[in-house]
Amino acid sequence: MDRKEKWDNMLVSAKEMLEKARDGHYAVGQFNINNLEWTKSILLTAQELNSPVILGVSEGAGKYMAGYKTIVGMVNGMLEGLNITVPVALHLDHGSYEATLKCIEAGFSSVMFDGSHYPIDENIEKTTELVKICAEKGLSLEAEVGAIGGEEDGVIGGGDIADPEECKAISELGVTMLAAGIGNIHGKYPENWKGLDFDALEKIKNATGSIPLVLHGGTGIPEDMIKKAISLGVAKINVNTECQLSFTAATRKYIEEGKDLQGKGFDPRKVLAPGCEAIKATVKEKMELFGSVGKA
Numbered sequence: 001m002d003r004k005e006k007w008d009n010m011l012v013s014a015k016e017m018l019e020k021a022r023d024g025h026y027a028v029g030q031f032n033i034n035n036l037e038w039t040k041s042i043l044l045t046a047q048e049l050n051s052p053v054i055l056g057v058s059e060g061a062g063k064y065m066a067g068y069k070t071i072v073g074m075v076n077g078m079l080e081g082l083n084i085t086v087p088v089a090l091h092l093d094h095g096s097y098e099a100t101l102k103c104i105e106a107g108f109s110s111v112m113f114d115g116s117h118y119p120i121d122e123n124i125e126k127t128t129e130l131v132k133i134c135a136e137k138g139l140s141l142e143a144e145v146g147a148i149g150g151e152e153d154g155v156i157g158g159g160d161i162a163d164p165e166e167c168k169a170i171s172e173l174g175v176t177m178l179a180a181g182i183g184n185i186h187g188k189y190p191e192n193w194k195g196l197d198f199d200a201l202e203k204i205k206n207a208t209g210s211i212p213l214v215l216h217g218g219t220g221i222p223e224d225m226i227k228k229a230i231s232l233g234v235a236k237i238n239v240n241t242e243c244q245l246s247f248t249a250a251t252r253k254y255i256e257e258g259k260d261l262q263g264k265g266f267d268p269r270k271v272l273a274p275g276c277e278a279i280k281a282t283v284k285e286k287m288e289l290f291g292s293v294g295k296a
């Protein structure tokens, strides 16, 4: 194995891929993982489309997968076993301060510290400490200002619009990327949703300068709004619910059609195959929409 090959099979910080995305006016998708099938489907799609990718892990998913070290072992094994050569970052999603430290210790290449529920001074203080640790280890760090609406892993956000001055203060601490609430929410969007607040996004962009911005709650935001958000400085878009919906719909169809009762259709590898294909299709659709195809 030559040096390049070795390097290609390693997790990377999200910094370089996001700066390239910002400069190239596209966005890199963060797709949350829940198990081996999710991870494999996302990695294979990124490789097939020659796209950089960020694997997101919530604290709840971390517990579900038996801890952060299990995940690091699984993902590193897959990079080699599937010969994945596109840039891949393994990223903690909405981490508490403690979880952020645990993921750094376990070998994640990127972390999000969500201090949005703290008073801004405390958010700044904790983020500052993590900036120092991440810089020493060459990891990327995402910070958040202004809670994102909806529910994720039991964390209920009120959907505040982030204050541009607070965004500026956090972005100047040296974080890699900034998540700022602009009316986006986690999970399915309600029918009376007002849409993204582009006026707020523009103000945040003007206040924060060149830092790549992150859009959470990517499921169900209309395509034209996604494109406009990218044009206004969003370089990372998080997708979670949409893969869950497509996986579950495909799995339900398999069972409802009685396929599990035909021949060896009960084999878990067969049962989970349609769901995996559905995740691949969703990830492909998002990568095409975000413009990251061919940008590895």
Ligand SMILES: [Zn+2]
Pocket (backbone or CB within 6 Å): 094, 148, 152, 186, 216, 217, 238
């Ligand atoms: Zn989020």
